[in-house]
Amino acid sequence: MADLNKLLTPLYLNEKEIRKIIELMFFSYRDFTSGPDRVLEKIKFGRAHHRVIYFVGKKNGLTIKELLSILQITKQSLSRVLNQLVKEKFIILSTGEDKRTKKLTLSKKGQELEIKLSNIQITNIYNVIKNFDEIDINGFKKVLFKMIDEKNQKKFNEIN
Amino acid sequence: MADLNKLLTPLYLNEKEIRKIIELMFFSYRDFTSGPDRVLEKIKFGRAHHRVIYFVGKKNGLTIKELLSILQITKQSLSRVLNQLVKEKFIILSTGEDKRTKKLTLSKKGQELEIKLSNIQITNIYNVIKNFDEIDINGFKKVLFKMIDEKNQKKFNEIN
DNA sequence: TAATTAAGTCAATATGGCTGACCTAAATAA
DNA sequence: TTATTTAGGTCAGCCATATTGACTTAATTA
Missing domain, CATH: 1.20.5 (Single alpha-helices involved in coiled-coils or other helix-helix interfaces)
Known part of the structure; x- marks a missing residue:
């Protein structure tokens, strides 16, 4: 260039x-x-576990398919992580109305972890943005949003 | 929270x-x-290779130590990636004035790859920010900067 | 009934990180 | 000048996260 x-x-x-x-x-x-x-x-988890917990926490009853479409990883990548979370009872599976689907929900244990992890990021971000005015923060959010691919911008809007 | x-x-x-x-x-x-x-x-490289190429391209003659302090990975993690880049002649090693140190520089081939990779990100970002005014962009940059740990903010300032 | 969809599973592969131990050579401090 | 520190390299092994392709089951829809 x-x-x-x-x-x-x-x-x-x-x-x-x-x-x-x-x-x-x-x-x-x-x-x-x-x-x-x-x-x-x-607790021997990685960032991938956090993502799953975050998005299940955001929308309880999320299906595997929806989660895959948010995370954009393969079924196999998700399954390893998800199986661990289910086995260790952070996430509970149940069958949806469409009986092919499964709904994911956070258990109490899962919720506690979600809060613990998200609070770190929430307080970090809070401590940053509290010192800026609304104009700066809006600029930040608007530009960051446009850094996302258009298809994923839609996805962001759908979940928010 | x-x-x-x-x-x-x-x-x-x-x-x-x-x-x-x-x-x-x-x-x-x-x-x-x-x-x-x-x-x-x-070309069978990963994101780690890009980072190395990016920062060597930014400052030709960078030492291993400086690079490690920017990337904050272990010597072993760097060496695998770096050895490949040297072997495939994207990066050239030379001895510094302090003969314990080594200076890293991009070869012509390395520069070409650096430009190719960075141009993707540069044009992406350009296409985003061209539609915003200076106020928004400043807000974006200021907030993003403060999202960095203070120690690393210093490092950012040192290299810029 | 046939086709599609949601989910699960297998085996194999790659990348990118880590630890700990240990080495050489050069520079610097006691 | 000897001792210590620093810059860099290397070995073996481990783990997390991602991938592909092939295949299965069960449920839904055309």
């Missing part, structure tokens, strides 16, 4: 500034996940 | 809004990395 620079007019749109955004994404995402990671390690 | 909500006054600081940010981070980071991932797959 040696040529891109020449096309760009405002300062904040030049390559160097965009590269800073690349790095901000890398560093911030790493620190965003490190808190829960440390808790998960103790 | 059943209690946090009661302490929070502005709407954008409540738990539900913060949970949206958690999801925005998850979805946006995934899509942020997916472009380069597809290119890397073809």
